Amino acid sequence: MPKIKFIEADGKEHEVEAQEGQSVMQAAMDNLVPGIVAECGGFASCATCHGYVDEAWLPKVPPPDAAEEGMIACAYHVRPTSRLTCQITVTPALDGLVVRLPLSQTSE
Amino acid sequence: MDERIVIVGAGQAGGELAAGLRKQGYPGRIVLLGDEPHPPYQRPPLSKGFLLGKVALAELYLKPLATYERFDIELRLGARVEAIDRTTRALALQDGSRLSYDKLVLATGGRARRLPLPGLPRAPIENLFSVRSIADIEAMRAKFVAGNRLVLVGGGYVGLEVAAVAVQLGLRVTVLEAAPRLLARVTGPEVSTFIEQLHHERGVDFRLACEVQGLELDEAGCQVRAVRIVRHGIPEQIDADLVLVGIGLVPNTELASAAGLAVDDGIVVDEYACTSDPAILAIGDCANQPSAFAGGRLRLESVPNAIEHARVAAATLMGKREPSAAIPWFWSDQYGLKLQMVGLSAGYEQCVTRGSAGGKEFSAFYLKDNRILAADVLGRPAEFMAAKRLVASRAQVDVTRLGDAAVPLASLAA
Numbered sequence: 001m002p003k004i005k006f007i008e009a010d011g012k013e014h015e016v017e018a019q020e021g022q023s024v025m026q027a028a029m030d031n032l033v034p035g036i037v038a039e040c041g042g043f044a045s046c047a048t049c050h051g052y053v054d055e056a057w058l059p060k061v062p063p064p065d066a067a068e069e070g071m072i073a074c075a076y077h078v079r080p081t082s083r084l085t086c087q088i089t090v091t092p093a094l095d096g097l098v099v100r101l102p103l104s105q106t107s108e
Numbered sequence: 109m110d111e112r113i114v115i116v117g118a119g120q121a122g123g124e125l126a127a128g129l130r131k132q133g134y135p136g137r138i139v140l141l142g143d144e145p146h147p148p149y150q151r152p153p154l155s156k157g158f159l160l161g162k163v164a165l166a167e168l169y170l171k172p173l174a175t176y177e178r179f180d181i182e183l184r185l186g187a188r189v190e191a192i193d194r195t196t197r198a199l200a201l202q203d204g205s206r207l208s209y210d211k212l213v214l215a216t217g218g219r220a221r222r223l224p225l226p227g228l229p230r231a232p233i234e235n236l237f238s239v240r241s242i243a244d245i246e247a248m249r250a251k252f253v254a255g256n257r258l259v260l261v262g263g264g265y266v267g268l269e270v271a272a273v274a275v276q277l278g279l280r281v282t283v284l285e286a287a288p289r290l291l292a293r294v295t296g297p298e299v300s301t302f303i304e305q306l307h308h309e310r311g312v313d314f315r316l317a318c319e320v321q322g323l324e325l326d327e328a329g330c331q332v333r334a335v336r337i338v339r340h341g342i343p344e345q346i347d348a349d350l351v352l353v354g355i356g357l358v359p360n361t362e363l364a365s366a367a368g369l370a371v372d373d374g375i376v377v378d379e380y381a382c383t384s385d386p387a388i389l390a391i392g393d394c395a396n397q398p399s400a401f402a403g404g405r406l407r408l409e410s411v412p413n414a415i416e417h418a419r420v421a422a423a424t425l426m427g428k429r430e431p432s433a434a435i436p437w438f439w440s441d442q443y444g445l446k447l448q449m450v451g452l453s454a455g456y457e458q459c460v461t462r463g464s465a466g467g468k469e470f471s472a473f474y475l476k477d478n479r480i481l482a483a484d485v486l487g488r489p490a491e492f493m494a495a496k497r498l499v500a501s502r503a504q505v506d507v508t509r510l511g512d513a514a515v516p517l518a519s520l521a522a
Binding site: 029047067074 | 127130131132150152153170171172175179411412415433434437439441446448488489490491492493494496497518
């Protein structure tokens with residue numbers, strides 16, 4: 001099972017075992033990782049599962065579609081590596097993926 | 109440490125609270141009681157992807173069963189609570205057992221409002237449905253076949269979502285609405301017209317400003333054959349193979365009332381989710397809470413509210429005080445078009461639209477004193493995020509620029 005490491009804004013790390021085919025967001029939810037809210041349940045409607053994909057991993061993650069890009073543009077604490085984790089599917093190629101979490105999903 | 113928190117209701121709010129307590133390191137026992145046979149699941153897809161057959165049952169579950177086990181959340185399904193004994197801090201369950209608590213959280217949600225028609229038989233009518241649970245959808249699924257005539261009572265979001273699914277599955281759909289326009293309680297006329305057109309183009313028939321007078325049952329009294337309505341004084345009978353009632357939610361407050369807790373359109377709680385009994389909290393659809401955003405009391409029926417209210421309650425139970433500053437928001441999905449609504453439009457004086465209501469993308473902003481109280485964003489997710497920020501900031505905006513789709517919305521936030 002691919003492992004994913006989530007790093008909270010305060011540096012606390014959570015390494016979880018993800019299921020192939022689920023979203024990175026769902027892997028965080030299944031493992032009670034703090035810092036991801038996921039209000040809309042994975043439909044790219046809320047931008048509360050926002051995370052920063054570690055730069056080394058960016059080339060291995062398929063790019064965001066227009067809808068996701070639009071949502072990210074106005075999310076909080078955006079960086080060039082920002083993604084909605086509900087839109088990234090876990091594959092064996094993502095074993096070891098590192099995702100950092102923003103200071104807040106819902107406020108400045 | 110043997111403190112025990114019991115959560116009544118394993119919906120989105122209850123599940124979120126149990127998870128939230130463990131995320132914050134709560135060391136005591138957590139018992140999560142649900143009366144359905146399912147672990148906490150997402151209700152929004154029920155009237156969308158799940159009914160359509162595109163979302164599987166397991167995908168509805170917010171977390172797999174294994175998660176509850178691993179994090180020591182005692183999830184008891186099929187468990188109904190009959191009464192709360194506040195003196196001994198114990199619950200009486202339907203199976204005759206008792207369960208004591210140190211802190212109790214009521215996350216009892218709500219149930220579908222029933223058609224207020226006198227003379228309906230007590231026995232369930234086989235082709236009369238509502239949408240609230242997985243069981244509701246499973247019961248109606250067999251009737252969702254091409255050619256069947258669906259009559260929907262209620263032109264709110266749930267009804268319209270079902271209409272969209274039904275049309276895609278080839279049913280013939282008629283929507284009955286008491287108000288003169290769709291979504292009258294929650295949106296302005298501009299959005300109502302846009303949504304009506306969206307459905308009308310796909311073949312949905314509407315009867316607006318109509319009153320449902322009764323149901324025509326078959327001889328055995330177990331099937332609806334037609335719905336009798338009156339519109340502008342003219343009676344009409346609309347034949348149906350199935351009827352779905354989507355006229356809102358009734359909060360489940362009976363347990364709280366019977367226990368002597370204050371109830372007024374929901375279980376009355378303070379900004380920390382506490383009821384009038386300091387050992388009992390209430391969260392989610394069933395709770396009536398003060399809202400800093402609205403400047404008054406609110407009972408909200410939404411997933412974001414369930415999650416936020418669970419967060420507030422988790423903080424309270426951990427001995428912290430974290431009232432909510434959240435702004436209500438809602439979403440819907442019809443024919444693949446995303447509808448996102450933020451804020452509360454009640455009391456607005458002006459509606460400013462961006463984009464063409466005749467086109468496929470459209471936003472409506474509800475203003476008072478040039479401040480945006482609320483926005484409905486249809487098919488423009490990027491604009492929704494910007495709108496959310498504008499509603500949050502309460503800043504005054506230039507109305508002409510707001511109405512000009514060429515001006516980026518984000519640039520209006522000054």
